[in-house]
Amino acid sequence: MLIGGAIYLSGLIFYSALFLFTANQNQFFQIAKLMVAALHCLILIVPAYMAQSSRSIVKVLGYLGLIVYFLYIYFLVGFFPYFGFIPELYTFGSGNVSDVSEVMGHYFKQIFGYREVLLVITAALLFYLVPRHRLPVQGVLALVLLPLAVFSTSVYQFGLPGISQSLGNETLVRRFGLAGFSYNSINEWVNIKGGYLGPKAAYPGRISKLISPDPVSSQATSSMPKDVDRIILVQIESFDSEAIEASLSGKPVMPFVDELRSKCVNYTNFLAMKGAGGSSDAEFSVATGLVPSLRLPALRNTDFSRVETLYDQLRSAGVVSRFAHNNNAGYYGRNIAYEKINSVETDFQKPHETIQERLFAKKALAASLKDSQKSFHYFFNYQSHGPYQGYSAQTAEKFSIGASSDILSDYLATMNEVDQMISELFSMQSAGFEDGKNLFILTADHPSYVHPRDGEIAQSRIPAMICHASFEGTTVSNVYGTIDLYPTILEAFGVTSGNAVLGQNMLDSGDNAVLLPQGKLVYKDKQGKVISRPCSENCGPYLGYTDQYIMLHP
Structure with missing residues (x-):
């Protein structure tokens, strides 16, 4: 028929x-x-x-x-x-x-x-x-x-x-x-009854308890730095680990980040936790330590009057928080969301501004570096958002590529300019870094998906590195995700959280697991293999714990 x-x-x-x-x-x-x-x-x-x-x-x-x-x-x-x-x-x-x-x-x-x-x-x-x-x-x-x-x-x-x-x-x-x-x-x-996606839910414990009754070890991957005054978190849009060691036309794509890894704890199984909010889910998890919702964009729809954010806790400890993003309109409601969080200062590129992202990023960091107080600076770049054609004519000439280039070449050329931006940001704070006062964190919101990968775990992997003058290049294969940045940043500042947290300090070496919003639990089994399994009944309380804060009609 x-x-x-x-x-x-x-x-x-x-x-x-x-x-x-x-x-x-x-x-x-x-x-x-x-x-x-x-x-x-x-x-x-x-x-x-x-x-x-x-x-x-x-x-x-x-x-x-x-x-x-x-x-x-x-x-x-x-x-x-x-x-x-x-x-x-x-x-x-x-x-x-x-x-x-x-x-x-x-x-x-x-x-x-x-x-x-x-x-x-x-x-x-x-x-x-x-x-x-x-x-x-x-x-x-x-x-x-x-x-x-x-x-x-x-x-x-x-x-x-x-x-x-x-x-x-x-x-x-x-x-x-x-x-x-x-x-x-x-x-x-x-x-859905009432104004929230889910009813009030009790704290279910750390996600790592789903695989281990005693999830946090007293041992550490690297010693937590003492007397940290400043943490700089740079989040790269659509960042693949493959780009770090890649070459294009025989030239390295990200030489600075490749070299920086020698001063960092490098995570090979750090997973993006992407729900209905796309890129903004990474910001949501950093701010709240919660698993993003698959049902509504969490950052836009969360009732932040009921959530004690990372920024709230840092302010209570005397730490100033700043967030900067050069996307004019605040895609997925991030500009709306940050208006509800009084404990973080924001810097969004204005619609009439035509400043290059590299200069915008440097300007935003310079404002944070002037502050004499302890500070947390969070910059989320936008240049490497698809379709990856925002690179300059000079970069195109450098790599001998043109307008008809394939998407992978466009992506790598863009990441070369992102590498230069990261290098300049790192250089700006290098004095504090060498003195051991600054912690530099580099990660992503999600992969680009231009590199072929098999399996849902590989599809979720993104780079993550925590860098400090006292660290030597260390590779960690334990499984972590964006929500684990929340307790890591707090402990780096010496802040004892009164909050119940779902994640785990990334410098602890105890067993850890990541719960993806799709209801998949990812962890290392006893043989050291990273596996994923459906997790509905046991994981429901963790997903419901987030939904109790998300409003259907904000």
Whole structure:
């Protein structure tokens, strides 16, 4: 049946964007799973059949159903690779829609590819076929039974979709289809009681307790520096470990950062914790020490009057906190969020300013270095946000690349300029660093995804290094994530937290684990292998602990 084939093809295109092939599974088996998942889309035979009705209202509803479906999967086919999650249907309020609109230029330049083209062709083919090929009732029933059979098999194997939601929205869509996900999302939306995503929840303990009853060892990877006066955290947008040692046209891409590692504790299993807030989730976890929400952008929607942030605790100890970002509009509501946190000073590039990021970053750090008090300076760069074409003509000439370069070359050229910026920031504070008064931390919000990686753990790995004059280059393979920066920064300043924290000081060598917002627990097993496993029942309290602070309508 041609109409059924066109709909099934759209399903293959859509699910291929979500599917993550893993190295430790048979490739043919994974392709078979992808093809079975695509059967979910045959449920669209129903609106296609309605579109052939002689009754105008039924015909209009049928065509409307097909149009909405194709627009939605067209959106998700680009959105998922770019942002890394499938949003709940209630995620995009007016504020979040405007957030996304700010980066649509980046979005289309970086992501628009063959899937979008194939979807347009498939949609055109389907709308050509629907009025020309009649669908027999028996054929409609037969094709509808296929996705129902897949759905029933998934229910038998994994339980109802509501139970599997803790595994992540993309897993929910793959196993139960868009219809199952949409029903679950709408049902959840309707049943949210009050103004918060979750009810009040008790402190569940450190995440590391999920793998070890005594998670924190008295031993340390490196001795915590004493008398630290200043911590400088530089967070790089879309930062891959591969870029540090990479070369482009025979020239090193990030020579300064590569050399800096000799003065740092370097973490090889530091994971991005990205939920519905994308880049801003890293800031959320630094500020709160909580796991980001997969249901709403946490930074924008958190009720900070109920959360004692890192900045609040530092201010109580006499430490001044400053946050700087050169994204004019404060993407994903960060400018709105920081207005609610009185304990941190912010510096956002103004819309009329045309200052280069390197100069903006230096200016922001210079303001912090003038302060005689202890201070925490947090700079989040934006230059290396996709589509990675913000490098200068001089850099293009240096690496002999042009406008038609591939995305990896563009990314590496951009990271070379980011390396120069990091070098200049480090140089500005080098006197305090050599005296042992400054701690320099370098990390990222998430990977760029331009380097091919197999498996969800590899997809989440980002660079992280904590640098001090007393440190020698040390490699740590223990698993950490962004929420672990919260207790690390507090302890570096000698602040004893009265708060219940979920993370762990990164200079402790005890067993640690990271809970990804998708409900995956990542840790090292007894053989030293980093593994990931679904964690729904035991991990629910940790995800719920965050949701109690996130407002549905802030």
